[in-house]
Amino acid sequence: MVLGSCKEADIACCVATRVIGHYPDRNQLLIDCGFSGLTKQGTGQLPSGCCIFRDQPNLKLDKMTQEVGFVNTVKGHLNLDDFPIGCMLFILPWHSCATAAMYPVYHVVEDDAVVAEWRPTRGW
Numbered sequence: 609m610v611l612g613s614c615k616e617a618d619i620a621c622c623v624a625t626r627v628i629g630h631y632p633d634r635n636q637l638l639i640d641c642g643f644s645g646l647t648k649q650g651t652g653q654l655p656s657g658c659c660i661f662r663d664q665p666n667l668k669l670d671k672m673t674q675e676v677g678f679v680n681t682v683k684g685h686l687n688l689d690d691f692p693i694g695c696m697l698f699i700l701p702w703h704s705c706a707t708a709a710m711y712p713v714y715h716v717v718e719d720d721a722v723v724a725e726w727r728p729t730r731g732w
Contacts, residue, residue, distance in 0.1 A: 621704035647706035
């Protein structure tokens with residue numbers, strides 16, 4: 609899947625989130641990432657909403673409040689057993705600059721290990 613400006617493998621920004629609730633009647637997951645942690649920019653540009661869920665091409669960020677996001681499927685039924693409460697999901701945003709601006713520190717990860725922390729310059 610591509611975001612339009614690059615391929616998925618080229619995206620350096622990733623937001624970690626957890627599954628915090630299940631709504632089987634709505635075929636939906638609740639995650640602890642809302643628009644204060646992920647820009648809404650790009651909404652409607654992708655079948656998956658304003659982002660891509662890394663390694664989960666059938667997940668769609670359907671809507672967000674400030675604190676939480678509601679995740680459905682692009683198509684078909686959501687198997688909640690595949691996403692237990694507390695499991696981690698990783699979001700590749702449509703606009704990484706707007707998303708990155710929301711965080712005071714970036715964790716640099718190589719081979720699933722944090723190898724550095726970067727702090728962005730503020731005050732523009």
